[in-house]
Amino acid sequence: MTELTISVAAAEFGRDMEACYATIAGLIAQARARGSRLLVLPEACLGGYLPSLGGGTESEEAKQRRLRSLPPALTLDGPELRRIASMARELVITLGFCEADGDVRYNAAVTLDGDGVLGSYRKVHQPLGENLCYAAGSEYRAFETPVGRMGMQICYDKAFPEAARALALDGAQIITSLSAWPTSRTATADRLADDRWTQRFDLFDRARAVENQVVWIASNQAGTFGSLRFVCSAKIVGPGGDILATTGTEPGLATATVDVEHALGQARGGGMYNLGDRRPEVYDSVVARYGVVGRPARSEQPAAAHA
Template identity: 55%
Template sequence: MPVTIGAVAAHFGRDLDRALAKVEGIVVDARAAGCDVVVLPDAALGGYLDDLRTPSGPPPALRPDSEELRRVARFAGDTVVCLGYAEAADDGSGRIYNAAVCLTGDGVLGHHRKVHLPAGESRVYAPGDAFRAFDTPVGRLGLLIDYDKTFPEAARAMALDGARVLACLSAWPASVTDRAERLVHDRQARLFDLYDCARAAENQVVWASSNQTGSLGSLRFLGQAKVVGPGGDVLARTSTKGGLAVATVDVDGEVARARRTLHHLDELSRSAYAPGRHP
């Protein structure tokens, strides 16, 4: 069955009310464009950090059962919506996680806490500890959050758990040490695109990559949202500015076609990666 996926490039700041109104508008527009799945950026509710060297503080932290997320579920309706936010731990520890949720009007379908924290984030966020796929109305799906996609094992773990669509939500900035005059020439822009295509092709899955745009504090975000097929081919993409990359994909058919001759997951020699087998 064909699935229409929309990957979003957009700017979100600290104002939660404004962010919620913007998310609702994007979801409504994406649904009008025929999208069954809408993948919004990391930190869509509350914004990302303002600096990676010395962040001034965390975004507003939400509980998983917060009214803000319940509101998103209400206007999501039958649309599968993925978005990121800062999550307050529910154990009284005061920890905050960089988190993503996938939901519809029926409630939460899946959840992820960012595992790999780059410099700066570890001063604000606690790390997650797992990669798990989950079932949705459009098939089995997995969530990652920006720096997670730098590590091949993250996407592979969810592909092995049956995910055929991987949604990677990002607040991926331009290089903070070697700034390019134009974002499209930035070293991080090249890596962002490279990881998107490589992870889709390695795992022979459909990949939806969202990202923030604009600036927050000292950070400039790259945009470049895209949908990538299981052969690593970009099916739709945005520029460095805000936009919606829309692609209709027969997920099961395209994944089966990609795996017909070379099936990377079946042909993986797992015993070679056993503990103690490497120097």
């Protein structure tokens, strides 16, 4: 057995990059003190997330104000990620940031260690209004790391079973799901635990883990940013859907030790091997371009220019 100690954060990040580095350094120190080999940080932890999710009835003035307040756009080979790599050393770290590709921005994630980038990802599924600020990614791909074969996704991706399944079919043993997941904008609750979007977040995490029989690691932002209040709820979920560690609805660092190979073997060897027992020849409708209501995917609707 080869045990892997994993830490995952629910933490607050804003536009102040030096404050972001300081928060990351503190979380690295905590994770290292706990013997962790893998640390998963939230979506948009270098420069913060969007201050709001607009679209719909949003005024042109509000839209332009939001486009002027985007996080800093970084590159995979830029000094910002090199600084994180130098902090990481032997630790494998997954984190979210705003990626620049020429004039286009992506909501992105990267996994790296002291040797550099191990894998990168651009968010595929976009909630209402995010497409006004970011272009959408186009693929899910697993990659090798010193702690096992991993896959990444971001926030709203977890609501789509196909996203996690694509990574599992590409051999991912560990899937990291980085979020800036807020509370519900309607029917708000005083307690984060009672919020329906908190409950949905937790449900998606457990479902994606058990249906793909993988180790699922969900980070999230904490606190508030702009009009958004985040639900925390960072967690590590085993391949049987059991929550191994969680921050609950508070900021913090959750840590668990898992023998990944053994845990996957137990989950997949007990008569229910979800990946092996699939019947893809009967799933054609799953990849149909339109749903039953015939509404075009949001990516087909008119998109604003990216700032």
